[in-house]
Amino acid sequence: MTSGDASTPGDTHSGFVAIVGKPNVGKSTLMNAFLGTKVAPTSPRPQTTRRGVRGIHTTDTHQIVFVDTPGVHKPKDALGKYMNHEVHAALADVDAIIWVVDLRHPPTDEDGLVAHQIRDLPKPLFLVGNKTDIAKYPDEAMKLYRAQLEGRAAETQELMLSAQNDPNAVALLRQQVLDILPEGPFFYPRGGASDQTREMWAAEIIREEAMKKLRDELPYAVATRVNRWTEREDGLQRIEGEIVVEKSAHKGMVIGAGGKQLKEIGQAARKQLEVFLSRKVYLGLEVIVIPGWREDTEALRELGYE
Numbered sequence: 001m002t003s004g005d006a007s008t009p010g011d012t013h014s015g016f017v018a019i020v021g022k023p024n025v026g027k028s029t030l031m032n033a034f035l036g037t038k039v040a041p042t043s044p045r046p047q048t049t050r051r052g053v054r055g056i057h058t059t060d061t062h063q064i065v066f067v068d069t070p071g072v073h074k075p076k077d078a079l080g081k082y083m084n085h086e087v088h089a090a091l092a093d094v095d096a097i098i099w100v101v102d103l104r105h106p107p108t109d110e111d112g113l114v115a116h117q118i119r120d121l122p123k124p125l126f127l128v129g130n131k132t133d134i135a136k137y138p139d140e141a142m143k144l145y146r147a148q149l150e151g152r153a154a155e156t157q158e159l160m161l162s163a164q165n166d167p168n169a170v171a172l173l174r175q176q177v178l179d180i181l182p183e184g185p186f187f188y189p190r191g192g193a194s195d196q197t198r199e200m201w202a203a204e205i206i207r208e209e210a211m212k213k214l215r216d217e218l219p220y221a222v223a224t225r226v227n228r229w230t231e232r233e234d235g236l237q238r239i240e241g242e243i244v245v246e247k248s249a250h251k252g253m254v255i256g257a258g259g260k261q262l263k264e265i266g267q268a269a270r271k272q273l274e275v276f277l278s279r280k281v282y283l284g285l286e287v288i289v290i291p292g293w294r295e296d297t298e299a300l301r302e303l304g305y306e
C-alpha cells in the first residue's frame with residue numbers, strides 16, 4: 001500500500017521498540033542512525049541518556065517508536081534509580097527489544113544485569129553487536145554475549161554493525177524491525193521524529209556539551225533546561241537555558257575562569273543547534289544552583305525526570 005487511510009488498524013503495523021544496554025555501548029548513536037537525525041544526546045561519557053527518549057520512524061504503512069533508554073547500571077542516587085526504572089518501565093511496554101552490546105569488550109556484570117532482565121521476556125529480541133569498526137575480536141565477543149541469552153525461548157535475531165559508520169547495516173536492522181511489527185494503528189502523526197518538545201531537545205544538546213567538557217563527578221551533577229525560546233522575524237532562534245548544579249561550589253567550576261568554560265559549552269551547543277535547526281541561533285546560558293537536586297524528588301520532577 002502506498003497511499004490511503006494508513007490509520008486504520010489492519011492496514012498498518014506499528015510498535016514500540018526499546019533500545020537497551022549498559023552505559024556507553026552506543027544506544028543513542030544507534031537510535032539517531034535509525035532516524036537519520038539527532039534525537040538523543042550522545043557523548044563519550046557513560047550515563048549520558050537519562051530519559052526514555054522516543055524516536056519515531058514512519059513509512060507509508062509502518063511506524064516504529066524507538067525508546068532509547070538510560071544505560072543499565074548499579075544506581076548510586078535517586079537519579080540513578082529513576083534511570084533504571086525508566087528501563088524497566090520501557091521493557092514492560094514494548095513490542096520488541098534491541099539489546100546493544102560493545103564488541104570491543106567481553107560482557108561485564110552490567111551486561112549480565114541487562115541479559116537477566118530480558119532473557120525471559122516473551123518478545124522478539126535483536127542482539128546488536130556494536131562498534132565493529134574498532135573491535136579487535138568481534139566474533140569472539142559476540143559469542144560470549146550470545147551465551148548470556150542461553151535458554152531464551154522467544155525469537156532472537158543477531159547483527160553486528162557500527163552504529164556510527166555503517167548506515168547500510170543500520171538500515172537493514174531497521175527493516176528487520178519493521179518486518180516484525182504487529183498490526184495496529186500509528187501512535188504518532190507522520191512527519192515527527194520525536195516525542196520531545198523542542199525545549200527538551202535543546203536542553204539535552206546543552207547537557208551533552210556540558211557533559212563532554214566537565215570533569216570528574218561534575219558531568220553527573222548537572223541538569224539543563226530551556227525556559228524561553230523565541231523566534232525573531234529574520235529567523236534567528238533566541239534560546240535561553242539554564243545549567244543546574246547541586247552546590248554553589250560547582251557553579252564556578254562550570255563557569256570556569258573568566259567565564260571561559262561556560263562560553264565554550266554555549267558555543268558548542270549553539271553550533272549543534274544551528275546545524276539541526278538550519279537556523280541562526282542565539283543561546284543564552286545561565287548557571288543556577290538547586291541544592292542536592294539529584295536526591296530531591298520534587299526537583300527531579302521540575303527538571304523533567306518524572
Ligand SMILES: Nc1nc2c(ncn2[C@@H]2O[C@H](COP(=O)(O)OP(=O)(O)OP(=O)(O)O)[C@@H](O)[C@H]2O)c(=O)[nH]1
Pocket residue numbers: 021022023024025026027028029030041042043044045046047048049050069070071072130131132133134161162163164165
Ligand atoms: N567507533 C565507534 N564509536 C561509537 C559507535 N557507536 C557509538 N560510538 C561512540 O560511543 C560513545 C557512546 O555512545 P552513546 O550513543 O552515547 O552510548 P549510549 O549507550 O547511548 O550511552 P548512555 O547514554 O551512557 O547509556 C560515543 O562516544 C559514540 O560516539 C560505533 O559504531 N563506532
